[in-house]
Amino acid sequence: MPLSLYLLAVAVFAMGTSEFMLAGLLPDIADDLGVPVGEAGLLTAAFAVGMAVGAPLMAALARRWPRRTALLAFLGLFFAAHVVGAVADGLPVLLGTRVIAALANAGFLAVALTTAAALVPADRKGRALSVLLGGTTAATIAGVPGGALLGALLGWRAAFWAVALGCAPAALGVLRGVPGGRGGSRSSADPRLRAELAELRRPRLAVVMAGTALVTAGTFGAFTFLAPVVTEVAGLGPFWVPVALVLFGVGSLAGVTFAGRLSDARPGTVLAVCGPLLPVGWAAFALAAPHPVALLTMTLVQGALGFAVGSTLIARVLYEASGAPTMAGSYATAALNVGAAAGPVLAAATLDASATGPAWTAVALAVAALLCAPVFRALAVRGILVEGAGR
Template identity: 70%
Template structure:
């Protein structure tokens, strides 16, 4: 992989830490700002809403801007939003800063995905995507648990300050590693936007967008509410939240790494094998999460399966949207974050039911079951390799 892709992954790490860090901070934020944990969980949805709206919007606006300038500009806005979030005493203001940060994150990721795809051969998009998502998975392994620990020791605001500071080396990496002007985004005229948007009428693209959204909704629905499962269901101490998040993150790193080596040429294998295992994992999680050892083991397994299946589906978006040279990254970003928006909302709705703290886990299982049901009639189409895709 070219060095610029790894430098982009550093920036994705900083942004991924911000996107997922609330999973370990929700109780503290809720108490600090005098709202319920379920209401505080909407901060995760706020970020995801900004990502969903921002991905196509920011990609459309930035499609004729120099890539390096766009990426650094998005990082600057992201930094400013976290400084504002760190100092506010108002939940509504914090909610607004999450949306602003997400818009910047969406623009950055949409441009970064398209840039990464252009830096590698046509049949290695999945591998390039896996390297970028490594920044996200490292965030879940190091950034998110570290943020949870920092929040426990110094308060949630300290985590926001650290994320803001992380933007500085990330921007330096982008400036040093990303070419100032490469690819279709920098052409004088650029590809026709209406032709790129017309790609959204392709049935196979719609299918992988929907499946990717469902699987990621399952992932983020449970991930957002892992903290109360650790403390109230398994009856472990607050410091165990960080340990469970580390295990989930380690699993996600393994999952995205393995899937990155398979998703270009054997996507059907990942989806056909990983999908049912993912469903079974959520069911098992719901039944035995009260046992601490089982909780720790399942956190790792579900992290691996969730990111393996989810990243493979998102890679399929890049292939199916190959005709959208500047917007394909935004479609992939939007699919991932439609799930990240819907998942916590659906999960939060289950907290007030008889399922209590395990409601999000059962909601995740249901979402994966729906995805498998929808995918079954199209399993042969989903199994197309990158080589076959480039011939279409």
């Protein structure tokens, strides 16, 4: 894999840390700004919605820019949003910075996904994607706990400053590692925006995007409410919450790495094996919750299964959207973040019934994703998951 992919992953790490770190900072933010914790929770929702909506909008805006220019512009906007957020004296300002940061994150990830696919041979998109998404999983392992620790020691504003500073090495990596060519050319061979958007009407692409959103919704819904399962159901102390989060992150990294090695040549194997295991695993997670050792084991396993299936499906979006060379990354980003936004909302609705409600919600969402299996099976058996397949 090219070094530039790993440099892009550094930026994805910083952005992933920003997206997830609020889970450990919301009480301090609410106390400092004088608002209820529930109201401060709008910061998380605003970021997720901004990511889902911003991906296609930002990609469309930057589709004619040189890739390096687009990536640096989005990094600069992300940096500025965190600087302003670090000095914000009220929730409305901070909320605005989260929306702007989400738009910048969405734009960066959309262009980065397209760039990653262009930096490798056509049959290695999945492997390239696993390197890029490794930045997100690394954020759950190190960035999120680190941000929570920094916030506890120096205040939540210090975590925002740390993320802003993290943009510097990422920008250097983009400058040194990403070619300066255009994300899309102005030649007659390059499809117009309307033609690229028309790709969304293709049933195969729509089904793969839906499967991606459903799997992601289940994974993020259960992950968001992992803490009450650890403390209330398993009866462990607060110290074990970051341990569980790290285990989930380690599993996620393992799942992405595993899928990255198989999702190009043998995607059907990953989906056929890990897909059915995903809802079974979430059910086992819920049933094992009262038993600490079993719960922590299943946390690791479900992180691996969720990200193995999810990253494979994201790679499929890039393959299926090959007719939209400048917008494919935004379609994958939008599907990912629709799930990331909807999953916690759906899971939260089940918390009153039980702390394990989000896990059972993940079971239902994973089963719904399996309804896409006939399409996935056809793709795997026929072995046509290459650019231009099925046209």
